[in-house]
Amino acid sequence: MNDIIKVSNLTHDYGHGRGVFDVSFTVKKGETLGFLGPNGAGKSTTMRHLMGFSSPQSGNVSINGLDCRKSTGRIMEKVGYLPGEVALPDGLNGREFIKMMQGMHKTKNDERTAYLLKKFRLDTDVPVRKMSIGEKRKLAVVTAFMSDPDILLLDEPTSGLDPLMQEVFIDFIKEEKQRGKTILLSSHIFSEVEALCDRIAIIKDGRLVSTVDAQEVRHGLHNIMTVEFKDKDDLLQFCNSGLELSGRDDKHLRCSVKVYDEDINAFISAVKCLKIKGFSEHSVTLEEYFMHFYKKDRATGGVCYA
Amino acid sequence: MLSLPLLKQSIKSNAVMWGSMTGVMTLLCIQFSSLDMTRSLLFTIFYGMMTTILPGIYVLVTANKLLASQVDRGSMAYVLSTPIKRSTVTFTQAFYLVNSLVLMFAIQTGAHLIVNNISPISFATLGLNMLKGDLTSKMIIQVNLSALMVCIALAAVCFMFSGVFSSSKYAVGLSGAFTGVSILANMLAMFGSLGVEGLDKFKYLTICTFYDYQSVLFSDSDWMVKMIFPIAIAVIAFGIGEIVFSKKDLPL
Ligand SMILES: Nc1ncnc2c1ncn2[C@@H]1O[C@H](COP(=O)(O)OP(=O)(O)O)[C@@H](O)[C@H]1O
Ligand SMILES: [Mg+2]
Numbered sequence: 124m125n126d127i128i129k130v131s132n133l134t135h136d137y138g139h140g141r142g143v144f145d146v147s148f149t150v151k152k153g154e155t156l157g158f159l160g161p162n163g164a165g166k167s168t169t170m171r172h173l174m175g176f177s178s179p180q181s182g183n184v185s186i187n188g189l190d191c192r193k194s195t196g197r198i199m200e201k202v203g204y205l206p207g208e209v210a211l212p213d214g215l216n217g218r219e220f221i222k223m224m225q226g227m228h229k230t231k232n233d234e235r236t237a238y239l240l241k242k243f244r245l246d247t248d249v250p251v252r253k254m255s256i257g258e259k260r261k262l263a264v265v266t267a268f269m270s271d272p273d274i275l276l277l278d279e280p281t282s283g284l285d286p287l288m289q290e291v292f293i294d295f296i297k298e299e300k301q302r303g304k305t306i307l308l309s310s311h312i313f314s315e316v317e318a319l320c321d322r323i324a325i326i327k328d329g330r331l332v333s334t335v336d337a338q339e340v341r342h343g344l345h346n347i348m349t350v351e352f353k354d355k356d357d358l359l360q361f362c363n364s365g366l367e368l369s370g371r372d373d374k375h376l377r378c379s380v381k382v383y384d385e386d387i388n389a390f391i392s393a394v395k396c397l398k399i400k401g402f403s404e405h406s407v408t409l410e411e412y413f414m415h416f417y418k419k420d421r422a423t424g425g426v427c428y429a
Numbered sequence: 430m431l432s433l434p435l436l437k438q439s440i441k442s443n444a445v446m447w448g449s450m451t452g453v454m455t456l457l458c459i460q461f462s463s464l465d466m467t468r469s470l471l472f473t474i475f476y477g478m479m480t481t482i483l484p485g486i487y488v489l490v491t492a493n494k495l496l497a498s499q500v501d502r503g504s505m506a507y508v509l510s511t512p513i514k515r516s517t518v519t520f521t522q523a524f525y526l527v528n529s530l531v532l533m534f535a536i537q538t539g540a541h542l543i544v545n546n547i548s549p550i551s552f553a554t555l556g557l558n559m560l561k562g563d564l565t566s567k568m569i570i571q572v573n574l575s576a577l578m579v580c581i582a583l584a585a586v587c588f589m590f591s592g593v594f595s596s597s598k599y600a601v602g603l604s605g606a607f608t609g610v611s612i613l614a615n616m617l618a619m620f621g622s623l624g625v626e627g628l629d630k631f632k633y634l635t636i637c638t639f640y641d642y643q644s645v646l647f648s649d650s651d652w653m654v655k656m657i658f659p660i661a662i663a664v665i666a667f668g669i670g671e672i673v674f675s676k677k678d679l680p681l
Contacts, residue, residue, distance in 0.1 A: 174510065177678040196514040204510040206681070210503030214442040226434025227511035266507070 125151050127274055127305045132182035133172055143168050143329045145182070150307050155300055157320030157337070158309040159413065165329040166309035167207045170278045173307070174204055186274060203267040207278035207309075209259040217247030217254070217262050221269070230270040239265045242295060243288065256283045264292065268299075275299070275306045281315055293318055313410040325413065349379040350394060351401040364393040376400070432513050432521045439525040443491050450487040451533045454479060455540045462544045468554050476572055476642050477619050478612075480537075484530060484580040485608045489601070491529070492587035495522040496674060497600035506681040519592060519671040526584050530577060538573040542566050557646060564646075571645045575652045579640040582659035583608055585666035592670030595680055611635040636662060 128150035136142045143165040150156040158166050171177045172184045175195030184191040186198045211220060225231050240247065243261045251259065260283040267275070280296075281289045296319050300306065310316050316323055317337065325332040347369055352358045358376050362368060366389065370379035382390045461467045461475040496519070499505040508518060545564060552560035587604035594600040615637035621629030632638045639658045644651035 171679075171681065174506075174681075176506070176509065176681045195509070196512045196517075199510060199512045202510070204506070206503065206506045206510075208503055210506070212438065212442065212499070212504040212507065215438075219441075223434050223438050224507065224511065226437075227432065227508065227513055229512065263507075267510075 127152050127154075127187060128156075128173065128307055129183070129185045129188075130169065130173070131184075133169065133179050133184055134181045135168060135172065135177060135179055140328065143172075143326075146326065146329070146331050147182075148324045148331065148334060150305055152305055153300075153303045154322065155296075155304075155306040155308060155320045157316035157323040158307060158326065159311065159313070159316050159323055160309075160326035161311055164311075164326045166311075166326060167278055168329075169326075170204075170207070170276055170307075170309060173276055174202075201273050203270065203272035203275045205263055205267040205275075205277045205280050207282075209256065209263050209283070211251045211254075211259055211262065213252055216250045217245065220251055220262060221247060221266060224266045225269070228270040232269060232271060235271055236265065236269045239268055243291065257285060257288065260284055261288065273304060275304055275308075277306065277308045279309055279311070281310070281312065289315070313413055317410075345381050345383045347379055347405045348382050348390060349377060349403045349405070350399055352376045352378070353398040353400050357397040357399075361393060361397060364389075366390060366393060430517060430520050431524060432517050435508060435513065435518065435521045436525055439495060439522060440529075443494060443525075443529070446487060446490055447529050447533065450483050451536055454483045454533065455537045457483075458537050458541050459544055462541055462550060463548065468550055469556060471550065472555055472642060472646075473619070473623070476576070478616060480534075480573070480576040481579065481583075481612055481615060481637050481640065484533060484576075485583055485612050487533070488526065488530070488580065488584035488587050489604050489608050492526060492584060492591045492604060493597055493600045495526060495588070496591040496670075497594050498591075498597045500595045500679055500681065501597045503681055505679065509679070509681070515675040516671065519674050523585075523588055523667050523671070526588055527581055530580050530584060534573050534577045534580075538570060541569050541573075545569060552646070555646075560646065568645050571652065572642045575640045575642065575645065575656060578656045578659040578663075579637055582636050582639075582662040582666070583611060585663035585670070589666040589670035589673075592674035593677075595677070611637055 126149040130149070131147050133146045134142075134144050136144065141163075146165070146169060148156065158169070160166050168177070172179055173186065173191050175191045175198070178192045187201065189198050191198060212223075215223065221236060225236075243264060245258065245261045245265060247262075249258065251262070254262065264280065267277070277296075281292055284292060293315060296306065296308070300319070306319075308316070308319060320337050322334060323337055323340070324334045349370075350361065352361065353376070355373070355376060358373070358378055362371060362378055366380040366382070366386070368378065369381045370377075372378070380390065457475060457479055461471045467474075496505075499508070505518075509515065545566065549563040551563050552558070555564070586607055587600075590603045590607075591600045594603070612635070614631040614635035617628045618630075618632035618635065618638070621627065621631060636659060639655040641652040641655050644655075
C-alpha cells in the first residue's frame with residue numbers, strides 16, 4: 124500500500140497513432156515522479172485518466188487504491204490538480220474564484236491561502252478575464268495548493284510563468300516535498316524535472332520509454348576530458364594509460380577520454396607527469412542523456428544523437 | 430446532491446441574461462395587460478408568443494453555459510478537481526435552470542396579478558364574446574403554470590444536449606434547432622387557429638401544443654391533462670443529460 128498513484132497498462136487509443144499505450148508506473152508515498160516527454164507525448168492524457176475525466180480503454184488507474192473513474196469524488200478530497208491549460212470560469216475576479224474553490228473543496232485555510240498569495244505575489248482584485256496568462260497560472264497554482272492536499276498532479280506547472288516565478292515555484296515544490304507530499308509532475312523541461320524529481324518516467328509517442336532514478340542518472344553521468352599535448356610521446360603514453368578513450372586526433376596531438384566521477388583520480392595521475400598544452404572538460408548533462416531518448420528511433424528511423 | 434458554491438456561481442454568471450429576460454417579459458406583460466391599445470392582444474401576442482419566445486432564448490443560452498460550454502472551454506476541470514461528483518454538478522445545474530424559470534414566471538405572474546386587480550380585463554376586450562365577466566387571478570396563475578411546464582420541458586431538452594455534447598457548437602446547434610422549430614411551429618399553428626387555412630397542422634410539430642391557455646379561459650381541464658406530457662419530457666431529458674454527462678469521457 125506504499126504506492127499512492129498507480130497506473131497499470133493504461134491504454135487509450137485516439138486513432139492515427141495518438142493516445143497512450145500500455146503505460147505503467149507508480150508513485151510512492153512522499154515521492155516526486157517527473158513525467159517527461161515532448162509535446163503530444165500523452166502526459167496530459169495520462170493526467171486526465173488520473174483525474175477521472177476519461178475512462179481507460181484498457182488497464183487501470185488508481186489513487187490511494189481507489190479507481191480513478193469510479194471514486195473520483197473521494198479521491199479528490201486528497202488531490203490538488205493543476206491543469207495543463209488554464210481556462211478559468213468567467214465573470215469572477217481572483218478573490219471570488221478562490222472563494223468558490225474553497226467552498227467546493229469544503230476547506231477554508233485562510234492562513235495558507237494568504238501565504239500562497241504572498242509567495243506568488245498575486246493581486247486577486249483583478250477580474251479573471253483581464254489577467255495575463257501568467258497571472259491566471261499563478262491563480263491556478265494557489266487554488267491547487269490552498270487546501271493543502273497530500274497528493275499533487277501538476278501538468279506542466281511552470282509553463283507561462285516568467286523565469287523569476289519559475290524559480291519561486293521550484294523552491295515552493297521543494298518545500299512541499301519536504302512536507303512529505305506525493306507529487307506527479309509532467310514537464311517537457313529537463314531542468315525543472317532534474318531539480319525536483321526523485322524518479323523520472325520518460326514518455327514518447329504515448330509509450331513509456333524508460334523510468335530512471337534521478338540520483339542514479341546523475342551519478343552515471345560522465346565528463347569528456349580533452350587533453351592537447353606538446354609532443355607525440357606524451358600523447359601515446361596517455362592513450363595507453365588505461366583510461367577509456369572516446370577520441371584521438373594525432374595531427375593536433377589531442378586525445379579525449381571518458382571520465383566517470385570515481386575515475387577522476389586515475390585521470391589526474393595519468394596526466395600529472397606529461398607536458399600539456401591545453402585542456403578542456405565537457406560534462407554530459409541530464410538533458411543530453413534525455414535528448415538521446417527523444418531523438419532516437421523517430422518514426423523516420425534516423426538517429427540524430429551527435 | 431446539491432452544491433451551494435456551484436449554485437452560487439451559476440446564479441452569478443447567468444444573472445445578466447436572467448435579469449434582462451425576466452425584465453422584458455414582466456414589462457411586456459404589464460404593457461399588454463394595462464394599455465388600452467394592446468389589451469385585446471394580451472393572449473394572442475403576449476401569452477401566445479412571448480411566454481415561450483423569451484424563456485426559450487433564455488434556456489437556449491443558459492443550458493449551454495451550464496455544462497457544454499464549461500467543458501468546451503475547460504473550466505469544468507476546476508469544478509471536477511474538487512470532491513464534487515459529476516452527478517452533483519448536473520443536479521445543481523438542472524436545479525438552477527428549473528428554479529430560475531420558476532422565479533422568472535413567478536415575477537411575471539405577480540406583476541400581471543397586480544395589474545389585473547387594479548384594472549380587470551373583461552373577456553369582451555379579449556374578443557371572447559361567448560364568455561361573461563373578467564379574467565380572474567386563478568386563470569392568470571393557471572395560464573402561467575401551463576406555460577412554465579412547457580418552458581421547463583424546453584429547458585430540459587436544451588440541458589440534455591448540453592450534457593451529451595462536449596462542444597458548444599453541437600449543444601447550441603441542436604438546442605437552437607429544437608427551440609426554434611418549437612416556437613416557430615407554435616406561431617404558425619396559432620395563425621392556423623385564428624383561421625389561416627392549413628397552418629393548424631403545425632401544432633403537431635411543437636411541444637408548445639401542451640401549453641393551452643384557451644382551455645384555461647374556457648375553464649375546462651384540458652390544460653391540466655396536457656401538463657403530463659411536458660413533465661414526462663422534462664424528466665426523461667434531464668435524466669438522459671445527467672446519465673450521459675456522468676458516464677462520458679470529458680476532454681478536459
Ligand atoms: N480527446 C482526444 N481526442 C483525440 N485525440 C486526442 C484526445 N486527447 C488527446 N489526444 C491526442 O493524444 C496525443 C497526446 O496528447 P497530450 O496527452 O495532450 O500530450 P502532452 O504530452 O503534450 O500533454 C496528442 O496527439 C493529442 O492530439
Ligand atoms: Mg499537455
